[in-house]
Amino acid sequence: MADSYDVIIIGGGPGGYVAAIRSAQLGMKTAVVEREHLGGICLNWGCIPTKALLRSAEVFHYMQHPAAYGLTLQGQAGVDIAAVVKRSRGVSAQLNGGVGFLMKKNKIDVIWGEAAITKPGEIKVGKPSKPAMQPANPAPKGVLGEGVYKAKHIVIATGARPRVLPGIEPDGKLIWTYFEAMVPPSMPKSLIVMGSGAIGIEFASFYRTMGAEVTVVELLPQILPVEDAEIAGLARKRFEKQGIKILTGAKVAKVEKGANGVTASVVDDKGATQTLSAERLISAVGVVCNVEGLGLEALGVKTERGAIVTDGVGRTNVPGIYAIGDVAGPPMLAHKAEHEGVICVEGIKGLHVHPMDKAKIPGCTYCNPQIASVGLTEAKAKEQGYSLKVGRFPFMGNGKAIALGEPEGLVKTIFDAKTGKLLGAHLIGAEVTELIQGFVVAMNLETTEEDLMHTVFPHPTLSETMHESVLDAYGRVVHV
Structure with missing residues (x-):
C-alpha cells in the first residue's frame, strides 16, 4: 500500500x-x-554561494585600496581562487x-x-x-x-x-553556466558574459574585481533590462569605470572553441560584426x-x-x-x-x-555597486498614465556614505502626483539591497509621501538617503 x-x-x-x-x-x-x-x-x-564569492571580491577590492582608509598593507594583495x-x-x-x-x-x-x-x-x-x-x-x-x-x-x-542557446551549448570547460562559473578550477584572464541580467552582471562584477578582463554582451539596448533606465545608466558608467566592456544592442551569433579559449562573433543591431576572444564564456541568458x-x-x-x-x-x-x-x-x-x-x-x-x-516583490543585484528596486520604473509609470512626482538623492549628500568611502550612489522614488502613493523605488550604491525593504514595507502598508516624510530616520545611516529622496520629490530636500 x-x-x-x-x-x-x-x-x-x-x-x-x-x-x-x-x-x-x-x-x-x-x-x-x-x-x-x-x-x-x-x-x-x-x-547563497554567489554572495559568498562576491563578499570575497568585496574584501579584495578594499585590500587593493588601503590608502583610501588611512591604512597600509604589507605585501601585495592576491587571490587564491581555490x-x-x-x-x-x-x-x-x-x-x-x-x-x-x-x-x-x-x-x-x-x-x-x-x-x-x-x-x-x-x-x-x-x-x-x-x-x-x-x-x-x-x-x-x-x-x-x-x-x-x-x-x-x-x-x-x-x-x-x-537556458541553452543553439550552437552555444555549455560544455563545462570553455562555455560555462552559473554552475561552472561558481567553481572555476583556475582564474581565467578574460571572460565574455552573454546576458546582463542579475546573474550575468554579478559574475561580471566578481570576475572583474578579481582581475579578469570582462566583456558583457546584451541583446537589448539597456543592461539590467528590468531596472529603471536611469539606474541602469548609472550602473553602466560605474561598470565601465571599473574596466568592464559593455556591448548593448548586440548578440553572440557564433562561438568557435580553441584549445583554451573561445572566439565569439558579435553582431550589433545595425548588422555590423566584431570578433571577441576570451578564455571563457559565461552564458547567462535566462532560465x-x-x-x-x-x-x-x-x-x-x-x-x-x-x-x-x-x-x-x-x-x-x-x-x-x-x-x-x-x-x-x-x-x-x-x-x-x-x-x-x-x-x-x-x-x-x-x-x-x-x-x-x-x-511589490523587490529585486536585488549584488554587484559593485549594488542595485535594488521595487514597483514601477519611471517609464512604466508613465506608460500606465500616472502623473508623477520623482525624487532623487545622491549618496554624496549622505554623511554615512562618505564616512564609508562609498559616496557614489542614488535613491530614486516615484510617486503618483494625485494621491501621494509610492509607485516605485530604485536604488544604486552601497548596501542598497538591505535598504530596499523599507520601501517594500511602505508600499505594502499603502504608505503615502506624507507618512514617509514624517518618519524619523536614524542618523548617521544610509537609510537617510531614502528619506531625502522622498523629500526631494516634493521640493523639501534638505542636504543637497
Whole structure:
C-alpha cells in the first residue's frame, strides 16, 4: 500500500522546503521529494554561494585600496581562487545541512528521487537522473526512496535551469553556466558574459574585481533590462569605470572553441560584426522551467510560455495539483517562491489568503555597486498614465556614505502626483539591497509621501538617503 500524506511537495528548494515547513506547522502530514540537494539551486548553486564569492571580491577590492582608509598593507594583495571557492562551497554546505535539520525538526519526510505525477493524488518516485550540469547527491541517511506515494494535495516546486542557446551549448570547460562559473578550477584572464541580467552582471562584477578582463554582451539596448533606465545608466558608467566592456544592442551569433579559449562573433543591431576572444564564456541568458517528466501533459495541467499556469494562490487548472516558485513563472526569485509556498499551503488548509502582488516583490543585484528596486520604473509609470512626482538623492549628500568611502550612489522614488502613493523605488550604491525593504514595507502598508516624510530616520545611516529622496520629490530636500 502506498504511503499517504496530506501534502507532498516535489522539489526541496526555497519554495518547496518553506512550503513544507508551513504545511507541517498547520498540522498536515507532509513530505518533500528531492532528486539532488535540499535547498535547491538558490542555496547550493545560486543566491547563497554567489554572495559568498562576491563578499570575497568585496574584501579584495578594499585590500587593493588601503590608502583610501588611512591604512597600509604589507605585501601585495592576491587571490587564491581555490580558497575562495572552498569558502563559498562551505557556506552552501552549512545551509544545506540546516535545511535537513529543519525537515527533521518539523517531522517532514524527505523522499529521495525523481517524481512524476501518475494521477491526481498519486506520485511515483524513481531513481534520480543525472542533472545536466551537476551529478546528483547521494541520498542522505534516513530518508525514503523509490516507490508510489499518495497525497490529497501535490505541490510542484521543481524550479528552473539555465537556458541553452543553439550552437552555444555549455560544455563545462570553455562555455560555462552559473554552475561552472561558481567553481572555476583556475582564474581565467578574460571572460565574455552573454546576458546582463542579475546573474550575468554579478559574475561580471566578481570576475572583474578579481582581475579578469570582462566583456558583457546584451541583446537589448539597456543592461539590467528590468531596472529603471536611469539606474541602469548609472550602473553602466560605474561598470565601465571599473574596466568592464559593455556591448548593448548586440548578440553572440557564433562561438568557435580553441584549445583554451573561445572566439565569439558579435553582431550589433545595425548588422555590423566584431570578433571577441576570451578564455571563457559565461552564458547567462535566462532560465527555463523544469516541467519535463512530471506527467503534466497527460494530466492536462495548463502551461504557458513554458511555465505552469496558476491562479495566484498556487492552484493549477487540475484540482489537487499546485505549483509555486520558478516553475510557476516570473519573477524567478527565491523570496517570491518562499512567499508563494506559504500562500499555497495556507490556502490548502482553508485559511483566508490573498494572491501575491508581484508588483511589490523587490529585486536585488549584488554587484559593485549594488542595485535594488521595487514597483514601477519611471517609464512604466508613465506608460500606465500616472502623473508623477520623482525624487532623487545622491549618496554624496549622505554623511554615512562618505564616512564609508562609498559616496557614489542614488535613491530614486516615484510617486503618483494625485494621491501621494509610492509607485516605485530604485536604488544604486552601497548596501542598497538591505535598504530596499523599507520601501517594500511602505508600499505594502499603502504608505503615502506624507507618512514617509514624517518618519524619523536614524542618523548617521544610509537609510537617510531614502528619506531625502522622498523629500526631494516634493521640493523639501534638505542636504543637497
